[in-house]
Amino acid sequence: MKHYEVEILDAKTKDKLCFLDKVEPNATIGEIKSMFHKSHPQWYPARQSIRLDPKGKSLKDEDVLQQLPVGTTATFYFRDLGAQISWVTVFLTEYTGPLVIYLLFYFRVPFIYTPKYDFTTSKHWVVHLACMCHSFHYVKRLLETLFVHRFSHGTMPLRNIFKNCTYYWGFAAWMAYYINHPLYTPPIYGEQQIRLALIVFLFCQIGNFSIHIALRNLRPPGSKTRKIPYPTKNPFTWIFLLVSCPNYTYELGSWLGFTLMTQCLPVAFFTLVGFIQMTVWAKGKHRSYLKEFRDYPPLRSPILPFVL
Amino acid sequence: MSAAAPGTSKAAHGEAGPKKKKGPGALATAYLVIYNVVMTAGWLVIAVGLVRAYLARGSYHGLYYSIEKPLKFVLWAAENSFFPYLTVFSVLSPNSGIVPSSVVLTGFQVMSRVFLTWAVTHSVREVQSEDSVLLFVTAWTITEIIRYSFYTFSLLNHLPYLIKWARYTFFIVLYPMGVTGELLTIYAALPYVQKTGLYSVTLPNKYNFSFDYYTFLILVMVSYIPLFPQLYFHMIRQRKKVLGHTEDYSKIE
Numbered sequence: 001m002k003h004y005e006v007e008i009l010d011a012k013t014k015d016k017l018c019f020l021d022k023v024e025p026n027a028t029i030g031e032i033k034s035m036f037h038k039s040h041p042q043w044y045p046a047r048q049s050i051r052l053d054p055k056g057k058s059l060k061d062e063d064v065l066q067q068l069p070v071g072t073t074a075t076f077y078f079r080d081l082g083a084q085i086s087w088v089t090v091f092l093t094e095y096t097g098p099l100v101i102y103l104l105f106y107f108r109v110p111f112i113y114t115p116k117y118d119f120t121t122s123k124h125w126v127v128h129l130a131c132m133c134h135s136f137h138y139v140k141r142l143l144e145t146l147f148v149h150r151f152s153h154g155t156m157p158l159r160n161i162f163k164n165c166t167y168y169w170g171f172a173a174w175m176a177y178y179i180n181h182p183l184y185t186p187p188i189y190g191e192q193q194i195r196l197a198l199i200v201f202l203f204c205q206i207g208n209f210s211i212h213i214a215l216r217n218l219r220p221p222g223s224k225t226r227k228i229p230y231p232t233k234n235p236f237t238w239i240f241l242l243v244s245c246p247n248y249t250y251e252l253g254s255w256l257g258f259t260l261m262t263q264c265l266p267v268a269f270f271t272l273v274g275f276i277q278m279t280v281w282a283k284g285k286h287r288s289y290l291k292e293f294r295d296y297p298p299l300r301s302p303i304l305p306f307v308l
Numbered sequence: 309m310s311a312a313a314p315g316t317s318k319a320a321h322g323e324a325g326p327k328k329k330k331g332p333g334a335l336a337t338a339y340l341v342i343y344n345v346v347m348t349a350g351w352l353v354i355a356v357g358l359v360r361a362y363l364a365r366g367s368y369h370g371l372y373y374s375i376e377k378p379l380k381f382v383l384w385a386a387e388n389s390f391f392p393y394l395t396v397f398s399v400l401s402p403n404s405g406i407v408p409s410s411v412v413l414t415g416f417q418v419m420s421r422v423f424l425t426w427a428v429t430h431s432v433r434e435v436q437s438e439d440s441v442l443l444f445v446t447a448w449t450i451t452e453i454i455r456y457s458f459y460t461f462s463l464l465n466h467l468p469y470l471i472k473w474a475r476y477t478f479f480i481v482l483y484p485m486g487v488t489g490e491l492l493t494i495y496a497a498l499p500y501v502q503k504t505g506l507y508s509v510t511l512p513n514k515y516n517f518s519f520d521y522y523t524f525l526i527l528v529m530v531s532y533i534p535l536f537p538q539l540y541f542h543m544i545r546q547r548k549k550v551l552g553h554t555e556d557y558s559k560i561e
Contacts, residue, residue: 184512264516
């Protein structure tokens, strides 16, 4: 069996960083990354981007050496992706924040409102309901992160955790401040409005969860395969007929429900910003589905049926 | 940044149309030249207005009124031509001597000027007679006359070195001058904003929302601390890139 030689150059300076000889032809990029890590311990595999071309796309960990367009002496280019942090860590941190922060406002912890209100509770029952819904939502997200989601990427750049936490924690504090404020005004249409909002919210929470389960079941444990999602027996997944990313559709629905329930402008802003971001993600996902699968159902829109 | 067409079911695979990188055509160049000439003229009108009002009044108090309308016009023109302008401008030939400035920074500058003019000076009548207003208007006027003539000449491929030098040198004094004027103006507006509750919303209300413009203005002032040095040092870096050679430094003295 012929062995390969692998040299790794810096993509920017073209300096020779590493030379590996006697590499197995069926070695994967992932294995090569581990070997590279041994000679450069500060660059753990997650922060290595290995490419065939200095300006090209990163090769995947699963790519096999002998299947790449390289000679028996393969030259790869390396780029440092910077400090990385795992997706799970980021999700857990960014979701725990809102859960805790909202409760601080709900219990009217000192230094938020006027001292005479410290540790009092709101007289409006919708405020208690809102707290339950908000907390339920983030507990659900935490549990999904731990037990449901199968991530394609292990890590993301470290700076993302600061950006993401600022977004989630900041908005949570802003919304919670008003909902739990002593001068909070409950919804104009009272019980009717709150009831409708609760139904919408719960419906979308179940929907969102159903989609997460369906997506998880597409992918065997530990794998990174991508398949077209289809409706299952669960009626909440039938929306796949019309939409590529119904998890985002349901998420939007949940927050619209919460906005209606609390009748709070900051919640509406949060819903709007979230909707914009999810639309960007949905469009990207929809485009990659179209690129990858020739037979992708043409009726589907990225996030809103027929519209967006 | 995603530029995908809306994801209707009719959309086939991929984006709408290939992205081509090319210089501006004759039409685009003509548009840009006209735009920059108009902007240079607009700021010149403001400069002339300031000088005439000073000569007429004998003092520089209350010169804001004499240039209020042309100032609002040039800012309106900058806001509304900004995006198409920059899209074309960003692909101009590299030999024109123009170092493409960051879209974000310039857009931010337009926004902050609109804010100072409308949300502070126009809205709080009492500050219109402050000298600090004159300070930032003068700084903006000189900067912009130089900057727009710089673009005009560059587009016509006849850029006098003096204009290039002025554009990348005057800012050293004009930026701090403008920032000082802006900060002093906002500071002067504070007591009036607090007293009248201008642009502020209090609880309780049915939208469960509140906004304190007074606090917001203070936050704006604080934001100058991280932002101004970034803009300033960006220009200094541009200066090194564009003017580069060390002989130039001896010409300044």
